[in-house]
Amino acid sequence: MEIDFNESDLLKEVLNFKIVSRKYLEEKYGFKKLDYTIENVNDFLRENNNGIIHKSKNYLYYFGKYDEKIFKVEDRSINMKMSFRRELISLILLFRKEKLNIYQFNKQINRTQENTRNIQNDLKQILKNFNIKYSEYMKCESVEKLFREKNYNLKELGEEYLKEALSKRLERIYLGRATYQENFYFKLLHRILEMQNIKYIKKILFSYIEEFTNIISLDEKYAMLTYLISNIKNSDIKSRFNVKRNTENEEYFLMIEKIFKKERLEVNFKFVTIFYKKLHKKRENYKKIINEINNGLTLSGTKNVKDTDADLEIRNIEKANSQDKIKIYSIAESSVNFENENLLNKQIVKQYVQQDKVPEISTLVLIDLEEKDILKNYNKIKKIFNFINIVKVEHLTDFKKIISKNSNDFEQILLVSSSKFVNVIKNFSYTPIYQFEIEKEKGALKNRVKFLKQMIYLRAMMLQYLEFKTDRRIFSRK
Numbered sequence: 001m002e003i004d005f006n007e008s009d010l011l012k013e014v015l016n017f018k019i020v021s022r023k024y025l026e027e028k029y030g031f032k033k034l035d036y037t038i039e040n041v042n043d044f045l046r047e048n049n050n051g052i053i054h055k056s057k058n059y060l061y062y063f064g065k066y067d068e069k070i071f072k073v074e075d076r077s078i079n080m081k082m083s084f085r086r087e088l089i090s091l092i093l094l095f096r097k098e099k100l101n102i103y104q105f106n107k108q109i110n111r112t113q114e115n116t117r118n119i120q121n122d123l124k125q126i127l128k129n130f131n132i133k134y135s136e137y138m139k140c141e142s143v144e145k146l147f148r149e150k151n152y153n154l155k156e157l158g159e160e161y162l163k164e165a166l167s168k169r170l171e172r173i174y175l176g177r178a179t180y181q182e183n184f185y186f187k188l189l190h191r192i193l194e195m196q197n198i199k200y201i202k203k204i205l206f207s208y209i210e211e212f213t214n215i216i217s218l219d220e221k222y223a224m225l226t227y228l229i230s231n232i233k234n235s236d237i238k239s240r241f242n243v244k245r246n247t248e249n250e251e252y253f254l255m256i257e258k259i260f261k262k263e264r265l266e267v268n269f270k271f272v273t274i275f276y277k278k279l280h281k282k283r284e285n286y287k288k289i290i291n292e293i294n295n296g297l298t299l300s301g302t303k304n305v306k307d308t309d310a311d312l313e314i315r316n317i318e319k320a321n322s323q324d325k326i327k328i329y330s331i332a333e334s335s336v337n338f339e340n341e342n343l344l345n346k347q348i349v350k351q352y353v354q355q356d357k358v359p360e361i362s363t364l365v366l367i368d369l370e371e372k373d374i375l376k377n378y379n380k381i382k383k384i385f386n387f388i389n390i391v392k393v394e395h396l397t398d399f400k401k402i403i404s405k406n407s408n409d410f411e412q413i414l415l416v417s418s419s420k421f422v423n424v425i426k427n428f429s430y431t432p433i434y435q436f437e438i439e440k441e442k443g444a445l446k447n448r449v450k451f452l453k454q455m456i457y458l459r460a461m462m463l464q465y466l467e468f469k470t471d472r473r474i475f476s477r478k
Helices: 005-017 022-029 034-047 082-095 102-108 113-129 134-139 143-149 154-173 180-193 198-212 218-231 250-262 269-279 287-297 309-322 371-384 444-470
Strands: 019-021 059-061 325-331 348-354 361-368 388-395 412-417 433-437
Touching (some): 022 034, 082 113, 082 180, 134 143, 143 154, 154 218, 250 269, 371 412
C-alpha cells in the first residue's frame, strides 16, 4: 500500500510534531475529508507496523517515533488531489502572463478530458479568493491589469505565494530521498516558472547565505530565493550602481555565475547589484542576544531582558493586585465555537488564577527569527506564555536538527518562527513540538489579537497532550 503526495504531508506533520490541530491541517494543506485521509494513512501505518494516528474532536496526535523509512511514495499513478492541482493553478495564475489553458494544463498533469471540469472549478474558487469572477478573468486582456483593478499587486502576491510553495516543498526533498511524485511536481513547477534548476539554485544559494551573510531565519532565506527566481530575468530592474568584483565579494560572483550558467542566461548586472545589496544588508549577530536571554534564565526571579524601571514597577503592581496569582488569557465562554476565526477582541478575556493551579511545562524555546525580531518576540512569549517554564532558548540555526532522544531537561519544544513551513527538524523522539508563527499583521491591535489567539490555541493543545499522555491506553497493533 502507498500514500499519495498530500497524505505524506499530513503524516510527516503529525509524526514530527506529535499533536496537530485538525483545523490547522485543513487550512494549511486544503484537506476537506480529513477523517477519510486519516483512515487511509492509518491503514498504511498499520501495514508498516508503526502504530496509528489517534484523533479527537479538535486534534490528531501520535505517540510513536518518526520513521523515515515509511515515506516511500513511489506510485507513478499520481493521485492529483484538489490541493495539489490548486497549488499549481495558483502559480500559473500569479506568474504566467497568459491565462490558464485548461486543456494544456490537463495534458501536463496526465489527466483525462473529463477532468477539465474539475480544473475549471478549481480556477473559479481561486479567483473567488481575489474577488474576481470567472467571466471577468476569461474576458480580460491583461491578468496583471485585472488584479490591479481589484487593488492587488500581482508581483507581490506571486512572490509571497511562491515563497510558501518553495518552503513547503523544498525542505521535504532534503529530509530524504525525493519521490516520483515530488519530482513530477518540480517538473511542472519548472515549466510554470520557466526555470530548470530550482533545487540546485536553492542548494548553492543557501550554502552561500550560511557562510557569508548574517541571514538566519528560514523565512528570510526563502524570501531571498524567491526574489532571485522571480527577478533573475527581469530586464526592468533599475540600479544606479554596479557592484565591482573584488576579493571581498569574489564568492558572491562565483555563486551568481554558476546560477546564470546553469540556467543558460546572460548575466543581468542590474539584478546582480540589487541582489548583492539585499543579501548583505546590515544585520547584527544574533548570538549575543540569545546568550543574554539564557543568562537571564539562570537568575532567580528572572525578569525580561532590557526591562525598564517602568516595566518592573507595572509588573510589581500587577503582582500585588493579583495576590500571588498569575494572569491567564482565554476565550470568553460566550464564544459558541472555540475554533471560530472571527473572534473579536472582547472575546479574549483575562483572568487571574492561583499559580499552583497552572502546570508549568518545562520548555525549550527554539527561535527562527532574524536578529532584530528575536528580543521583542521573546519578551512577548515570556510574558504571555506564563504557563510554561522556559529552561533554555536556542536559535534554530544552532539547534541539532535531529532529535533522537527524549530530554530530561524539557518536556516540549516551542518553535517560534516567521515561516509557515518549518520542515527541517526530524523528531525521532517522543517530545512534542509546537510551532508559534510570528505573523505580519498591520496595526498593533491586530497583532496583539493574533498573538493572543494563537497562544490560547497552543495552550489548549499543550494541556490536551499532557492529558492524552496521562490517559493513554495501550492500543493493540493490527
